[in-house]
Amino acid sequence: MRGAALSGGANRGSSVGTALMGGPNCPTVPLSFARIMNTSSERNPQAAQMADESMLRTLRFQIEAIWPQESRLFARYALPVDAHILDIGCGNGYHCWRMLGAGAERVIGIDPSVKFVFQFYAIKQFAGHDLPIDVLPLGIEHMPQKMAAFDTVFSMGILYHRRSPMDHLRELRELLKPGGQLVLETLVIEGGANQVLVPDDRYAKMPNVWFLPSPDTLIGWMKKNGLKNPRMVDISTTTIEEQRSTDWMTFESLKDFLDPNDPSKTVEGHPAPVRAVFIAEAPY
Ligand SMILES: C[S@@+](CC[C@H](N)C(=O)[O-])C[C@H]1O[C@@H](n2cnc3c(N)ncnc32)[C@H](O)[C@@H]1O
Numbered sequence: 542m543r544g545a546a547l548s549g550g551a552n553r554g555s556s557v558g559t560a561l562m563g564g565p566n567c568p569t570v571p572l573s574f575a576r577i578m579n580t581s582s583e584r585n586p587q588a589a590q591m592a593d594e595s596m597l598r599t600l601r602f603q604i605e606a607i608w609p610q611e612s613r614l615f616a617r618y619a620l621p622v623d624a625h626i627l628d629i630g631c632g633n634g635y636h637c638w639r640m641l642g643a644g645a646e647r648v649i650g651i652d653p654s655v656k657f658v659f660q661f662y663a664i665k666q667f668a669g670h671d672l673p674i675d676v677l678p679l680g681i682e683h684m685p686q687k688m689a690a691f692d693t694v695f696s697m698g699i700l701y702h703r704r705s706p707m708d709h710l711r712e713l714r715e716l717l718k719p720g721g722q723l724v725l726e727t728l729v730i731e732g733g734a735n736q737v738l739v740p741d742d743r744y745a746k747m748p749n750v751w752f753l754p755s756p757d758t759l760i761g762w763m764k765k766n767g768l769k770n771p772r773m774v775d776i777s778t779t780t781i782e783e784q785r786s787t788d789w790m791t792f793e794s795l796k797d798f799l800d801p802n803d804p805s806k807t808v809e810g811h812p813a814p815v816r817a818v819f820i821a822e823a824p825y
Contacts, residue, residue: 620644620693627651627691627716630699634661634676640695641674649691650676651684687715689823693722700727700759701744706752710766717823723768728753729776729817734761738811745798745807745814756817763821771821779814 620626623646628637631650634657640648652658661676681699694716696709703709713723730738732755744750754762756773763771781804784795795814800806805813 621722624692625649625690626693626695628695628697629681629713630696631657631676633657634664634674636695636697637661637674637676638664638668640693641672645693646673648674650674651679651681652676653678653680653683681709681712684712684716689715689718691716691721692718693724695724695726697724697726700725701750701753704751706754706762707766710762710768714767714823719823719825721823723763723819723821723823725759725763725819725821726816727759727819729759729815730755730812731815733757740809740811743809744811745795745809746793756819759817759819763819767824768821769824771819774818774820776815776817779816 620640620643624640624644626637626640626645626648628634628640628648628650631637631652632654633652634650637648637650650661655678658676658678665672665674694713696713700706700709713725717723728744728750730736730753734755734757736755737758738744738753740750740753742748744753756776760771760773779795781794781796781799786792786794798807799813800808800810807813
């Protein structure tokens with residue numbers, strides 16, 4: 542499940558999908574882009590692997606496989622009126638379009654992988670180049686410090702890839718306006734406060750997984766980093782019906798990452814993937 546606290550407001554989803562007006566503008570790559578990409582691998586050594594994982598999510602795959610699961614969450618929570626949204630590690634911007642469709646006033650996605658940025662602008666070219674939605678070729682570490690600019694910040698599928706989850710949580714809080722809402726989706730393990738899995742090597746064949754906390758552990762980390770009222774709003778075991786190979790994505794998928802004799806375990810013997818969604822607010 543990829544979750545999100547959205548809905549309410551005018552549903553612009555259909556107009557996004559059908560307003561194929563086209564437009565003359567191609568994406569403008571910022572002048573500093575080459576410098577950012579050159580320093581990115583040094584400052585963000587897991588970027589290539591994270592991008593590969595996200596490439597599995599073509600738009601069609603995302604719509605077919607992800608939306609049926611997460612639409613429940615989008616229906617349950619309302620976006621603030623006139624919300625300005627930031628989606629960290631947005632890939633090709635799939636969820637950014639969903640947020641615009643749910644009524645956001647402005648949506649910014651950031652992702653250091655240039656192929657996603659170009660995928661996004663190829664779609665935006667057809668959806669409407671003047672729509673208030675953009676994807677910038679940036680990692681979270683390139684964002685201005687203490688920006689306090691967004692009503693809602695999403696971090697989905699990112700925390701377990703970060704070497705320092707504490708720094709990630711602090712950065713997320715500092716991107717939010719006072720009282721703004723964080724929506725964080727990540728892999729968790731079963732267990733109580735202060736239990737966390739740090740895989741020795743790979744997790745579900747992924748080489749770049751650092752910390753898988755229990756829900757209570759993550760709630761404790763969120764509090765420690767100044768986030769208010771952290772709570773888990775969804776938890777689900779990822780199924781092989783949801784995360785699977787398709788005609789568009791023919792590589793290995795979840796069933797290849799699980800122990801064939803015991804699907805409650807990964808091939809490495811870790812607990813199989815369980816994903817949870819957490820919400821918290823930035824202090825006033
Ligand atoms: C597992 S994917 C999650 C994609 C999307 N958020 C989703 O839930 O489907 C991780 C994404 O993080 C991006 N990424 C890698 N390093 C990053 C960084 N330093 N800051 C922000 N995003 C990063 C990758 O390019 C990739 O698109």
